[in-house]
Each structure stands twice: as C-alpha cells, then as structure tokens.
Amino acid sequence: MEPNEIVERLQLSMDAALPLYEQMTSALRQQIRSGALAPGDKLPTENALVDALHVSRTTVRQAMDQLVDEGLVIRHRGRGSFVASPKMKRTIGGLYNFTENMRELGAEPSSVVLVNEVVDLDAEADASSGAAGNVPSPAPAVIRERLRLPASQRQVFHLKRLRCADGNPVLLEDTYIPYYLCAGVEQGDFAHDSLYQALSTRYALNLYHATETIAAIAIDKAEAQLLECAPKTPGYRITRVSNLDSGLIYEFTSSVTNAEKCEFQLELYSNTAKARKPMAFQRHVSL
Structure with a gap:
C-alpha cells in the first residue's frame, strides 16, 4: 500500500x-x-x-x-x-521445538540442509563440511566435551541447517548427536522433517531437559550471507545441551540468529514464599 x-x-x-x-x-x-x-x-x-x-x-x-x-x-x-515483520514469541522456560513453535505461531517452518553427515571426531579433518558455505563449526574437542562422549565413541551425527519461517531465515543451527544413539539417522529428510520427531519415533530419544546459554556476538561474513544480513550485524549465539530422562546428554546445538529479529524477555518475581514462581523467559523472533 x-x-x-x-x-x-x-x-x-x-x-x-x-x-x-x-x-x-x-x-x-x-x-x-x-x-x-x-x-x-x-x-x-x-x-x-x-x-x-x-x-x-x-x-x-x-x-x-x-x-x-x-x-x-x-x-x-x-x-x-x-x-515490521511479525514478532514470534518463544518461551525458553519450557522445552522448545522449532518446528512446533513456528506452527503454533502461524508461520510455516522450513529448513535448508547445509550439512548432513557422520563425523569421526578423532579424524584430522575438521568436523564441518565445505558444503556449509565455509561457516565455522565447533572444534571436535568442544563437541566431545559438550556431549561427554565415552572414550570408546568417536562418531557423531552432524546436521547443519538454516531454519526458516515463511521462507525467511531465522536461525543458523549446528547440531551434534552421538551416533551410537541414532545410527542411520543421516538418511532422514531434514529439509522437511523434524529432527526431534525422528529421534523420538525411531530411536526413543525424548528430550527431557535442556540448558541454553546465550551470548552476544557480531555475525561473521559467512553466517551473515546465510541469514541475509550485513557482516558484523549484532547477533546471538545460542548453545544448547539436551538430556534424556536418564541424564544422558544426547544433543549439542549451536545456533546463530540476527539480534534485529530476536528479542528476549525475562519476567521476574519477588523472592518471597507466596510470590515464588518459575521465571518466564521468552524469545521473540521477527521474520
């Protein structure tokens, strides 16, 4: 108009x-x-x-x-x-699934798969694939430490995706899962299917608890190209470690998002016996 x-x-x-x-x-x-x-x-x-x-x-x-x-x-x-593009709200206080959350908010989720591979962490080659557009991935030692892999396990499933809502890039997501827990998962079509749903239905791996850490960053050139923003645009790096109900760590994900499209909201309550409530931490994503 x-x-x-x-x-x-x-x-x-x-x-x-x-x-x-x-x-x-x-x-x-x-x-x-x-x-x-x-x-x-x-x-x-x-x-x-x-x-x-x-x-x-x-x-x-x-x-x-x-x-x-x-x-x-x-x-x-x-x-x-x-x-402005519509704001999308995410409650981080609860367990989060990108696909489900986007649909709840009336947006159509989609993914562009950049890497889908099984990585040997003991190999000399870098854990990331050149197909990812030279976007850096965490070092093998970092991946092993975050997943707390047993010494006998060397392989991880590596999935790097550009997560979109209504065709607009929202997150650049880099996920690692111990391969012994999900052998064959790389055959899935994760451009269209939910990874969490595949892990649940095929391998009985159900997300029970997750810890996220959020850091302010300047988005680098390769990431900016995928997220359709200028290099050095302010952004957030969100790292997530997920556990099964047994306490076993089964996922490590590092995501990057444009700060102009993402807003965090934290609700606080007074620390009294009557008013003590769980904190509500929301992420608002603008498409």
Missing part, C-alpha cells in the same frame, strides 16, 4: 474521548494486523501525517512510538518507518 493510501484510510475524530494519538495508533494497528499493510510497507512521513491529518508532531510521534514499542513498526535511519 502506498503512503498516500494509508493516510486516506486514517479517520480521526477531534470530538472523540480517545486521544488523537491513540486513535492513530489504533487505526494503523488495525491495518497492520488485518493484512491491509504488509511487512515492509513504508509508512507516511511525519510531515505528511501532520499536514494531512492536521495534528501536531507530538501526536504523530506518540502514535509511532507506541507502534514501535509493540513491534509493529520499525524505523530505519535516513529511510523512514516501515511495517
């Missing part, structure tokens, strides 16, 4: 009890949520809104600030304001 069309659809009433900025916020919010305004649509400039609606700059700024706070609008310096 063109900016002038957006202005034409904004109907503000000077006599209404609702403040003008709230009327503007509500009208634009409705257009965005109904799909009349699509992600990436450019919004009218501040001057255009002031002139067309005969309102103050303060009114326009309050409305736009509210929409930015809600994640519905994004500002680009020197370019203007645009409809």
Whole structure:
C-alpha cells in the first residue's frame, strides 16, 4: 500500500474521548494486523501525517512510538518507518521445538540442509563440511566435551541447517548427536522433517531437559550471507545441551540468529514464599 493510501484510510475524530494519538495508533494497528499493510510497507512521513491529518508532531510521534514499542513498526535511519515483520514469541522456560513453535505461531517452518553427515571426531579433518558455505563449526574437542562422549565413541551425527519461517531465515543451527544413539539417522529428510520427531519415533530419544546459554556476538561474513544480513550485524549465539530422562546428554546445538529479529524477555518475581514462581523467559523472533 502506498503512503498516500494509508493516510486516506486514517479517520480521526477531534470530538472523540480517545486521544488523537491513540486513535492513530489504533487505526494503523488495525491495518497492520488485518493484512491491509504488509511487512515492509513504508509508512507516511511525519510531515505528511501532520499536514494531512492536521495534528501536531507530538501526536504523530506518540502514535509511532507506541507502534514501535509493540513491534509493529520499525524505523530505519535516513529511510523512514516501515511495517515490521511479525514478532514470534518463544518461551525458553519450557522445552522448545522449532518446528512446533513456528506452527503454533502461524508461520510455516522450513529448513535448508547445509550439512548432513557422520563425523569421526578423532579424524584430522575438521568436523564441518565445505558444503556449509565455509561457516565455522565447533572444534571436535568442544563437541566431545559438550556431549561427554565415552572414550570408546568417536562418531557423531552432524546436521547443519538454516531454519526458516515463511521462507525467511531465522536461525543458523549446528547440531551434534552421538551416533551410537541414532545410527542411520543421516538418511532422514531434514529439509522437511523434524529432527526431534525422528529421534523420538525411531530411536526413543525424548528430550527431557535442556540448558541454553546465550551470548552476544557480531555475525561473521559467512553466517551473515546465510541469514541475509550485513557482516558484523549484532547477533546471538545460542548453545544448547539436551538430556534424556536418564541424564544422558544426547544433543549439542549451536545456533546463530540476527539480534534485529530476536528479542528476549525475562519476567521476574519477588523472592518471597507466596510470590515464588518459575521465571518466564521468552524469545521473540521477527521474520
């Protein structure tokens, strides 16, 4: 939708009890949520809104600030304001499955498989494959330590995927699983199938507990190319170690995501006997 069309659809009433900025916020919010305004649509400039609606700059700024706070609008310096891609929420306090979570949020998950191989950690070759677009992978010693592999076990299943929602890259995911737990798993079609579902149905490996560590990073050139962002864009590296109910570690995953598309939310409670509750930690992903 063109900016002038957006202005034409904004109907503000000077006599209404609702403040003008709230009327503007509500009208634009409705257009965005109904799909009349699509992600990436450019919004009218501040001057255009002031002139067309005969309102103050303060009114326009309050409305736009509210929409930015809600994640519905994004500002680009020197370019203007645009409809943001929809925010996707993830509760990290609970066990997480990318495929299921995307579908719950109304997005269609998909994956591009970059590496699907069985790796011998004792071999001199690097654990990552050249097919991954030269994106670095954790060193074999790190993988062995994170998985706490028995000395007698050398092989791991290595799956590197670009995880997408509605065709937009969200996560670059690098997963390692002890091969003795899942022999033959590399034959799966993980461009379309869920890895966790395959592990559960074929090998009775069911995720019971996981620990995630989140670190701020600058996305490198190879990762940025896959995530469709500029090199050195701020991002997060999320490492995950997953356990079976027996306590055995069966997965180590290292993921990279663009910080502009991911927001973490932590809810805190007072530490009293009556108010003591589990923390709710959410990840909001913008497509």
